[in-house]
Amino acid sequence: MIDILKYSVLGLLVLIFQWMLGDIFSIYGVTPSFLVIYVIYVGLTHNQLQAIWLGFILGFLIDSLTGTHMVGISALALSIVGYLAGIFYSRIVRIPIVVQYLLHTGFLLVFFILTVMITLQDSQWAAGNIVFLILLPKTIYTLGLLSGIFVLLRVGSK
Amino acid sequence: MATSVSPLSRYKVPLNLLVAIALSLVIIGSGDSPLVRQSRNLILESSAYLYVPIQWIETLFTIEKDYHKLQQSYIKAQIELNRHKTLLQENLRLRKMLGFKGEQGFDVIPANVLSDVGSYTMNSLTVDQGSKDGVKPLSGVIDAQAQLVGKVVAVSRNTALVQLVNDKNFRVSVREMRSRNVGILSYTLKKGYVIQDVPKNAEVIAGDSVLTSGFSDIFPEHIFVGWVSEISPVIEDYVKSIQVDLATDFNRLEEVFILDQDD
Numbered sequence: 344m345i346d347i348l349k350y351s352v353l354g355l356l357v358l359i360f361q362w363m364l365g366d367i368f369s370i371y372g373v374t375p376s377f378l379v380i381y382v383i384y385v386g387l388t389h390n391q392l393q394a395i396w397l398g399f400i401l402g403f404l405i406d407s408l409t410g411t412h413m414v415g416i417s418a419l420a421l422s423i424v425g426y427l428a429g430i431f432y433s434r435i436v437r438i439p440i441v442v443q444y445l446l447h448t449g450f451l452l453v454f455f456i457l458t459v460m461i462t463l464q465d466s467q468w469a470a471g472n473i474v475f476l477i478l479l480p481k482t483i484y485t486l487g488l489l490s491g492i493f494v495l496l497r498v499g500s501k
Numbered sequence: 502m503a504t505s506v507s508p509l510s511r512y513k514v515p516l517n518l519l520v521a522i523a524l525s526l527v528i529i530g531s532g533d534s535p536l537v538r539q540s541r542n543l544i545l546e547s548s549a550y551l552y553v554p555i556q557w558i559e560t561l562f563t564i565e566k567d568y569h570k571l572q573q574s575y576i577k578a579q580i581e582l583n584r585h586k587t588l589l590q591e592n593l594r595l596r597k598m599l600g601f602k603g604e605q606g607f608d609v610i611p612a613n614v615l616s617d618v619g620s621y622t623m624n625s626l627t628v629d630q631g632s633k634d635g636v637k638p639l640s641g642v643i644d645a646q647a648q649l650v651g652k653v654v655a656v657s658r659n660t661a662l663v664q665l666v667n668d669k670n671f672r673v674s675v676r677e678m679r680s681r682n683v684g685i686l687s688y689t690l691k692k693g694y695v696i697q698d699v700p701k702n703a704e705v706i707a708g709d710s711v712l713t714s715g716f717s718d719i720f721p722e723h724i725f726v727g728w729v730s731e732i733s734p735v736i737e738d739y740v741k742s743i744q745v746d747l748a749t750d751f752n753r754l755e756e757v758f759i760l761d762q763d764d
Contacts (some may be wrong), residue, residue, distance in 0.1 A: 359551065363616065391514050399521045403528065407544040409625065412670075414537055415528030420519035463669075472690055474594070 347393060354397050357381045362408050368488075373477070375485040378405060379454045380492060382421050383428045383447065391429020398425035404413055413462050420457035424450050447489055452480045509559040542657030548761040549629060549660045552615040574645075589704045606720055609643075609758040610634055615660065625667040626651075628757060631659040641760040648748040649673065649713060649723045650757050661759070666693075666726070667751055677727050677743060680704050686726060686745060692733065694745040701741050705732055711745050721762065 346363045363375045377496055378401050386394035398421030427450055435443060459478050460470075508515075531537055577594040612628035642663050651671065655662040664671060667688070669745050675686045675696060680703040684696035699705065709729040715722025731744040 346750070362548070363551070386743055392517055392573070395514070395517050395521050399525065402525070404544060407541040408548055412532065414532050414541060417527045418528065419522060419525035422518065422525065426518045468689075 346389070348390060350393060351396060351400075354381060354401050358401050360402055361405065366414075370484065371480075373480040373484055374496050375481065375488050376419075376454065377488070379400070379421060379424055379451060379485065380489045382425045383450050383489065384493070384496075385427045386428025387435050389432070391426060391432055393421045394425030394429045396425075398422040398501070411462060416458055416462055424454045427453060436490070440469045443487075448482065448486055450486055451489070452478075455481050455485075464476075523552045523663050538655070541655060542660075545655065545660050545662060546631075546657045547629060549615050549627060552627075556613065557616070607702060607760045607762040610636060610660070610759050610761055612759055614757060624665040624751075625654070626663050626665060626754065626757075628661050628665075628759070629659065629662060630759060631661055632656045633658050635761055636661045636759050637761070639719050640762070641724070643724055643758050643760065644749055645747075645756060645758070646725070649720070650749055650751075650754065652719050653759060655692075663757070666749065667747060667750060673720060673726070674714045674716040674747075675711050676722070677703070677705055677729065678710040678712060679692050679706065680709075683716065684743075686711070694727070694740070694747060695733075696743045696745060699743055701739055703741075705729055705743055707731060711743075721760065 357377050365374050365377065382394055382398040382401065385397055399418045402418030402421035404416065406417045413415075431438070431446060435446070438446070455478050459481065460473060463473050463477070528537060543624055560757040568663045587738050597704055610630050612630035612634075613714060615627040628642075636656050638653055638656050642652060642655045644650050649666050651665040651668070654664045664755065666673065669688045670702045672685050672687050674683060676683050677699070680699075682696075682699050682703045682705070686694055686696050689695050696711070707729050711726045711729060713720040713724040714725060725748055727745045727747040727749075729743050730746040733744065
């Protein structure tokens with residue numbers, strides 16, 4: 344119970360950080376998603392069920408705060424990512440490092456494909472532009488941060 | 502002794518995922534329903550409190566500087582206003598002589614910017630005025646220099662969410678002031694902010710002003726939008742497109758004014 348509370352409070356702090364300070368990390372308009380990093384972290388190290396529901400709630404909150412016209416899309420994407428990350432709960436350390444990175448990339452791609460591709464499908468942007476100017480830069484940028492954060496957490500725990 | 506696991510606990514996680522997906526799809530499908538709107542407003546309202554201490558500290562440091570700046574602007578504006586009053590009187594007299602109808606008036610509701618968000622789906626900001634202050638959805642929003650900022654897309658009791666003019670999906674009817682041509686200003690990936698399908702013989706040069714046309718219920722006419730930055734070559738021999746630099750500095754927005762149009 345205390346664990347659920349701890350991870351929920353931490354999730355809210357990540358949400359506030361993403362919402363209030365996320366733009367500081369923007370490079371040429373590409374902003375990373377700290378929420379997806381957090382949900383992946385919870386899924387991999389804590390509990391699959393909690394990752395699903397934490398992803399759902401945090402997704403719904405960020406959709407409401409950012410004013411997207413498709414409220415619920417981040418909730419959908421983050422709960423799926425939470426589920427996928429939870430499959431590898433406690434097993435991730437036994438997987439070769441290259442495969443670990445591929446898995447992280449896969450989780451991020453699932454999230455950004457769902458959020459970016461679907462929300463921008465009716466816009467004037469061509470699919471190629473969405474992929475090369477938004478989807479891939481966001482995935483690579485977030486993957487870089489995710490790797491850095493995970494390395495720091497590993498060093499910290501040792 | 503082998504322990505039997507009930508099928509329900511075996512499929513607990515996939516079932517939870519299915520429930521979460523179903524709920525998300527219901528929320529996506531009912532984006533405009535009162536329940537989703539109410540919960541969204543509640544979240545917006547609660548989030549506004551996070552900005553109160555930050556704003557208070559910011560105000561402490563900037564209040565004196567802002568006061569002197571405002572004083573100067575006020576004097577300049579007062580002189581300009583006197584000149585405009587004379588011109589307006591003359592204009593009204595001439596319009597009356599020609600038999601024109603009167604223009605629609607509006608009031609403004611001043612609001613402080615609580616937060617601005619540039620997400621991949623929408624550039625928006627939250628302001629500290631809501632339905633109790635008379636803010637209505639789809640009201641136009643301008644800055645202190647009467648330059649176009651955006652429009653209100655969601656209103657809660659104490660806050661409102663404003664879609665910015667630099668959002669990818671924002672459209673506004675504008676008039677180029679030299680040629681008097683009217684067009685829709687929109688964002689395109691290659692050229693930025695563009696007025697498309699302008700007649701090829703329209704006399705437009707870089708630096709010309711672009712103002713709202715007044716051909717919408719949201720924005721009255723004469724709100725400054727920006728300047729012509731570049732004119733694209735004539736396409737298919739009959740139209741050209743005009744690139745526009747927006748006037749509003751979105752990084753420095755602290756106060757905005759919500760237009761409350763007379764019914």
